[in-house]
Amino acid sequence: MRVVITAATIGEWMPAYAGLDPLYQKSKRLNVTFHQCGVGLLAATWAITRLAYEEKPDLIIQAGIAGTFDTFMPLSSVVLIKEESLADTGVQEHGKWRDIFDLKLEKPSYPPFEKRRLPNPWLSEYNLLKLPAVNAVTVNTITTGEKRIQQIRKKYQPVTESMEGAALHYVCRQANIPFLQVRAISNYIGERDKSKWQIKDSISALNNTLLKYIDKLYKIG
Helix, strand or coil, X not given: CEEEEEECCHHHCHHHHHHCCCHHHHCCCCEEEEEECCCXXXXXXXXXXXXXXXXXXXXXXXXXXXXXCXXXXXXXXXXEEEEEEECCCEEEECCEEEECCCCCXXXXXXXXXXXXXXXXXXXXXXCCCCCCEEEEEECCXXXXXXXXXXXXXXXXXXXXXXXXXXXXXXXXXXXXXXXXXXXXXXXXXXXXXXXXXXXXXXXXXXXXXXXHHHXXXXXXX
């Protein structure tokens, strides 16, 4: 089985890369490699598309930190993403947010979308650690204002926000490649005082989860 772990930055998977048993990088039974997709939807879509069609992995795992809309979720929690929504592709007018589906620029269930979202159909099969599965949004502009936060909460009911997640879901659904999106919660959406973020602890929790996951995948494989 060929597994690729991808992230926007190498720092998000470097501890797992350094701590991975060499067996998992050489074994025919389970071969794990690492990949950097870049920051944002454009870079991630290109990089993951190229990865999917040139390397044809059996499983792509996108790992990263993320902000959360859920103020009760402990920082450094690790979750899987079950559905992605595009939260800033559209128009803001007359005090309302209208996305590409509201504007009738895209059909709600035209592939790879299902009811305006990008769900992961392989989630139940590959959630080997039984991690919590939550909804997410992907944006090109990080959400900071309270009014915008409430707009996104009301329309998409997300738990997390990232800048690359929808790229993974879109490409892998189109290419029919199993995938997982693993996120560690580093901050609450809208909090711009980075002294209150937990980036270091989140990356540690994320990479510990990746190592446990690869070990589990090998054992059941």
